[in-house]
Amino acid sequence: MEISTEQARNVMQSPRSPSSQPYLSASVTDPVKLGNGVQAYISYRVITKTNLPEYQGPEKIVIRRYSDFVWLRDRLFEKFKGVFVPPLPEKSAVEKFRFSAEFIEMRRAALDIFVNRIASHPELQHSEDLRTFLQADEETMERFRFQETGIFNKKPADFMQMFRDVQSKVSDAVLGKEKPVEETTPEYEKLKHYIFELENHLAEAQKHAYRLVKRHRELGQSLLDFGKAVKLLGACEGEPTGKLFSDLGTKSELVSIKLQKEAQQVLMNFEEPLKDYVRYVQSIKATITERATAFKQHCELAETTKLKEINLDKLMLTRSDKVGEAEIEYREIKAESEEATIRFERIVKRMNEEIVRFQEQRMEEMGVAFHQFAKGQARLANGIADAWRALLPKLEAASSA
Amino acid sequence: MMGSENADGFEETNLNAAKEEMENLVLNGDGAGDSSNSAYRSAMSTLSSVHDPLSPLPTVLTPADSDPLTAPSYIEPPSYADVIFSPFDENSDSEINGGESPDSLSRSPSSSSSTSDYIKITVSNPQKEQETSNSIVGGNTYITYQITTRTNLPDFGASESSVRRRFRDVVTLADRLAESYRGFCIPPRPDKSVVEGQVMQKQEFVEQRRVALEKYLRRLSAHPVIRKSDELKVFLQVQGKLPLPMSTDVASRMLDGAVKLPKQLFGEGGGASAVAVHEVVQPARGGRDLLRLFKELRQTVSNDWVGVKPAVVEEDKEFLEKKEKMLDLEQQIINASQQAESLVKAQQDMGETMGELGLAFIKLTKFENEEVVFNSQRTRATDMKNLATAAVKASRFYRELNSQTVKHLDTLHEYLGMMMAVQGAFADRSSALLTVQTLLSDLSSLQARAEKLEAASSKVFGGDKSRIRKIEELKETIKATEDAKNVAIREYERIKENNRSEVERLDGERRADFMNMMKGFVVNQVGYAEKISNVWAKAAEETSQYDRENQRS
Numbered sequence: 001m002e003i004s005t006e007q008a009r010n011v012m013q014s015p016r017s018p019s020s021q022p023y024l025s026a027s028v029t030d031p032v033k034l035g036n037g038v039q040a041y042i043s044y045r046v047i048t049k050t051n052l053p054e055y056q057g058p059e060k061i062v063i064r065r066y067s068d069f070v071w072l073r074d075r076l077f078e079k080f081k082g083v084f085v086p087p088l089p090e091k092s093a094v095e096k097f098r099f100s101a102e103f104i105e106m107r108r109a110a111l112d113i114f115v116n117r118i119a120s121h122p123e124l125q126h127s128e129d130l131r132t133f134l135q136a137d138e139e140t141m142e143r144f145r146f147q148e149t150g151i152f153n154k155k156p157a158d159f160m161q162m163f164r165d166v167q168s169k170v171s172d173a174v175l176g177k178e179k180p181v182e183e184t185t186p187e188y189e190k191l192k193h194y195i196f197e198l199e200n201h202l203a204e205a206q207k208h209a210y211r212l213v214k215r216h217r218e219l220g221q222s223l224l225d226f227g228k229a230v231k232l233l234g235a236c237e238g239e240p241t242g243k244l245f246s247d248l249g250t251k252s253e254l255v256s257i258k259l260q261k262e263a264q265q266v267l268m269n270f271e272e273p274l275k276d277y278v279r280y281v282q283s284i285k286a287t288i289t290e291r292a293t294a295f296k297q298h299c300e301l302a303e304t305t306k307l308k309e310i311n312l313d314k315l316m317l318t319r320s321d322k323v324g325e326a327e328i329e330y331r332e333i334k335a336e337s338e339e340a341t342i343r344f345e346r347i348v349k350r351m352n353e354e355i356v357r358f359q360e361q362r363m364e365e366m367g368v369a370f371h372q373f374a375k376g377q378a379r380l381a382n383g384i385a386d387a388w389r390a391l392l393p394k395l396e397a398a399s400s401a
Numbered sequence: 402m403m404g405s406e407n408a409d410g411f412e413e414t415n416l417n418a419a420k421e422e423m424e425n426l427v428l429n430g431d432g433a434g435d436s437s438n439s440a441y442r443s444a445m446s447t448l449s450s451v452h453d454p455l456s457p458l459p460t461v462l463t464p465a466d467s468d469p470l471t472a473p474s475y476i477e478p479p480s481y482a483d484v485i486f487s488p489f490d491e492n493s494d495s496e497i498n499g500g501e502s503p504d505s506l507s508r509s510p511s512s513s514s515s516t517s518d519y520i521k522i523t524v525s526n527p528q529k530e531q532e533t534s535n536s537i538v539g540g541n542t543y544i545t546y547q548i549t550t551r552t553n554l555p556d557f558g559a560s561e562s563s564v565r566r567r568f569r570d571v572v573t574l575a576d577r578l579a580e581s582y583r584g585f586c587i588p589p590r591p592d593k594s595v596v597e598g599q600v601m602q603k604q605e606f607v608e609q610r611r612v613a614l615e616k617y618l619r620r621l622s623a624h625p626v627i628r629k630s631d632e633l634k635v636f637l638q639v640q641g642k643l644p645l646p647m648s649t650d651v652a653s654r655m656l657d658g659a660v661k662l663p664k665q666l667f668g669e670g671g672g673a674s675a676v677a678v679h680e681v682v683q684p685a686r687g688g689r690d691l692l693r694l695f696k697e698l699r700q701t702v703s704n705d706w707v708g709v710k711p712a713v714v715e716e717d718k719e720f721l722e723k724k725e726k727m728l729d730l731e732q733q734i735i736n737a738s739q740q741a742e743s744l745v746k747a748q749q750d751m752g753e754t755m756g757e758l759g760l761a762f763i764k765l766t767k768f769e770n771e772e773v774v775f776n777s778q779r780t781r782a783t784d785m786k787n788l789a790t791a792a793v794k795a796s797r798f799y800r801e802l803n804s805q806t807v808k809h810l811d812t813l814h815e816y817l818g819m820m821m822a823v824q825g826a827f828a829d830r831s832s833a834l835l836t837v838q839t840l841l842s843d844l845s846s847l848q849a850r851a852e853k854l855e856a857a858s859s860k861v862f863g864g865d866k867s868r869i870r871k872i873e874e875l876k877e878t879i880k881a882t883e884d885a886k887n888v889a890i891r892e893y894e895r896i897k898e899n900n901r902s903e904v905e906r907l908d909g910e911r912r913a914d915f916m917n918m919m920k921g922f923v924v925n926q927v928g929y930a931e932k933i934s935n936v937w938a939k940a941a942e943e944t945s946q947y948d949r950e951n952q953r954s
Binding site: 190191193194197198201202204205207208209211212214215216218219221222223225226228229230232233235236237238241244245248355356359360362363364366367368370371373374375377378381382384385388389391392395396398399 | 726729730733734736737739740741743744746747748750751754755757758761762764765768772774775777778780781784785787788791795911912913915916917919920922923924926927930931933934937938940941944945946947948949
């Protein structure tokens with residue numbers, strides 16, 4: 001049952017595997033600022049490499065913007081209910097940050113991961129919308145994008161409200177307040193509880209990770225300033241103190257640079273993956289809501305079907321001339337109910353598979369992030385030790401003189 | 402618990418649980434050890450953070466995860482990670498002044514005249530006392546401090562003595578020293594604080610003051626000349642009320658100085674006061690005659706180091722250059738001291754945030770372990786735990802590093818005080834020069850008047866009794882002024898010499914102290930960077946199966 005993500009990825013994404021092996025990979029590159037003033041935006045190059053017959057050739061390059069990615073996500077969310085659709089990086093809240101190099105790079109990297117996750121997902125990779133996204137020319141893409149309305153424009157706040165409804169109804173059911181229209185299986189309860197709690201924990205960890213990035217930068221800045229001040233002080237003193245102060249100042253500036261570099265690494269390789277994890281969990285919450293909706297429909301339609309059946313029987317008993325009509329209604333409702341049940345069960349099945357994939361992927365990705373973070377910190381500390389250590393011989397010599 | 406709304410409550414309740422988790426973690430080494438720092442401006446208030454979930458923790462070694470840092474084989478010999486740093490403790494100061502004690506300025510042994518000389522002063526045991534008063538309400542309350550001196554210097558009678566003094570006594574001491582040791586770089590005394598009575602009694606204020614007093618007295622006793630002063634001896638040893646005059650008016654003070662001058666001139670070498678102790682203790686005698694001659698001197702008596710008002714004509718170029726240099730140096734020390742403070746804060750913050758990150762991951766670890774459904778969860782939990790452990794350890798090292806850094810960089814702060822002392826010494830010189838110049842100009846105007854009178858009187862045949870008398874009086878005054886001028890010149894020269902030797906001494910000491918500061922700072926940085934690196938290297942090793950750099954796609 002468990003397909004390791006490694007296997008899936010290898011099968012689908014390695015361009016070097018023998019041509020008989022199907023592969024699909026995409027990369028998001030080359031952010032370019034287009035347009036002016038308020039309407040300015042960033043466009044990205046999306047390069048697709050594949051040998052799949054459904055695609056228009058081994059390589060295709062298209063230009064896409066953020067809202068195109070949003071369109072893709074919304075379509076997948078709608079069509080593949082139960083699947084944990086990979087999350088998108090947020091729209092930027094702060095205007096002036098929107099075009100900073102750092103933000104653009106972070107977004108590009110996140111979009112790249114987004115597309116590749118879709119391309120390596122056993123169900124999503126076959127999506128027609130994905131093909132459109134990867135291949136359609138820009139005008140077509142724009143047309144598609146403008147057609148979307150309805151649920152796709154729901155704001156996160158709306159989803160939050162839906163979550164809360166789900167939560168409160170579940171707890172009511174547990175307390176026996178009203179007839180439950182929500183699932184109450186213990187495993188599912190456990191899962192929901194896990195997801196909600198996980199988000200809190202992860203968000204906190206991410207918050208501290210972000211602060212840590214800032215601390216690196218602040219420490220770097222203070223060492224820079226300290227180095228400058230020490231140099232100036234050295235200029236006032238005669239020798240040998242003056243020269244030593246000057247060397248100290250220079251080293252301080254050097255260490256400062258190392259810290260700034262590491263700050264960037266921590267941001268990209270540690271904080272961002274954590275943030276991504278949080279987003280993924282939020283995406284799962286959206287799926288949970290979908291499932292709740294589907295469950296409700298399935299229940300309600302089943303309820304209605306039963307009522308219609310009872311009604312039909314009654315009519316049949318009384319040999320009413322409404323029987324024919326009622327029968328048709330009954331069949332229709334029954335069909336709908338069966339569809340709703342199928343939909344619901346498909347969601348359940350998908351979610352069960354997804355949760356396994358999700359856990360494994362996160363284990364893998366977090367492991368990588370932790371490892372890189374630890375390595376980065378070790379390298380930084382080593383570099384700092386080496387830098388300062390170089391001063392010691394002169395300091396020792398001077399103080400014993 | 403479905404609470405996503407009450408995130409804060411959630412954090413609270415789980416913090417305690419997480420603390421327990423933390424205590425079961427493998428933690429190496431000593432406690433934080435930074436609790437007894439002396440104040441270093443505002444940075445210090447954040448160092449001893451009250452709500453700190455990470456300190457002090459008992460160290461618990463579980464056999465399964467014995468820390469390689471404690472196993473000797475892990476660390477290569479020449480590393481500095483080993484060398485350090487049982488945390489600097491106030492009470493473990495070496496007794497000898499020339500040693501590594503962090504809050505008296507540490508010197509290289511060559512600069513103290515004899516390494517077996519020592520004097521150690523401790524200020525402790527603040528107590529509330531009340532002024533005796535006849536009123537029903539009672540007198541003001543004030544704080545006294547116990548001042549204990551241990552020394553083997555022969556000048557001091559006893560090898561150990563203990564007295565009780567209040568802050569006002571310290572002000573008196575400082576004022577008397579300023580008079581007796583003109584031209585010397587006298588360490589500045591702690592500020593009088595202008596605060597309300599209530600605050601004066603508050604524990605924090607009293608403690609800050611106690612620390613400041615101790616530092617001040619120690620600095621005084623580290624000064625090669627002042628440590629032998631009578632004023633200091635009296636302060637440190639005479640029981641009961643401090644027998645030094647609390648204040649003198651300007652003229653008397655100058656006169657007192659003039660009276661003492663001959664003794665000082667012919668006394669011990671180095672300009673030390675040779676006045677007998679009992680004379681120090683007498684109040685100044687009168688001497689209104691010379692008052693008007695010294696009236697210009699009032700303006701120089703202010704403690705404003707910025708300098709004497711323009712009346713002085715300083716022609717000594719070398720002196721002016723030196724003064725400029727000192728001002729410049731002071732500016733740079735101020736600047737460096739400010740940047741040092743920022744650095745300390747940044748190191749502190751880094752440690753704190755690192756610790757908070759570790760704590761967050763510990764909570765995550767616990768959470769994943771609670772709700773285990775998949776094996777991948779267990780693996781992830783283990784990975785997180787490794788990371789968390791490393792982060793917590795690193796956080797502690799940052800804090801230790803920081804408390805050491807504070808002690809070293811505090812030298813900069815100390816020298817700000819010394820720069821003030823230098824300015825004071827220069828001010829003494831300028832005021833002495835002003836005295837000389839004033840006397841010279843008075844002398845010449847007196848002489849001019851005498852000439853005029855003589856010319857006028859010679860025109861009166863047979864002598865003009867009243868004029869002749871006036872002339873004689875004038876001649877007396879001229880003689881006195883002449884004498885005073887000579888004394889003042891000698892005083893000026895003496896002070897100039899004091900200046901020179903003091904500045905030279907200070908320059909040498911400052912260089913040595915700054916050298917030590919740099920060395921201490923750098924050794925610290927190296928040592929702790931190594932320790933931190935080891936911690937993370939271990940975590941990297943533990944997660945090495947995720948190393949993607951060496952993978953082929």
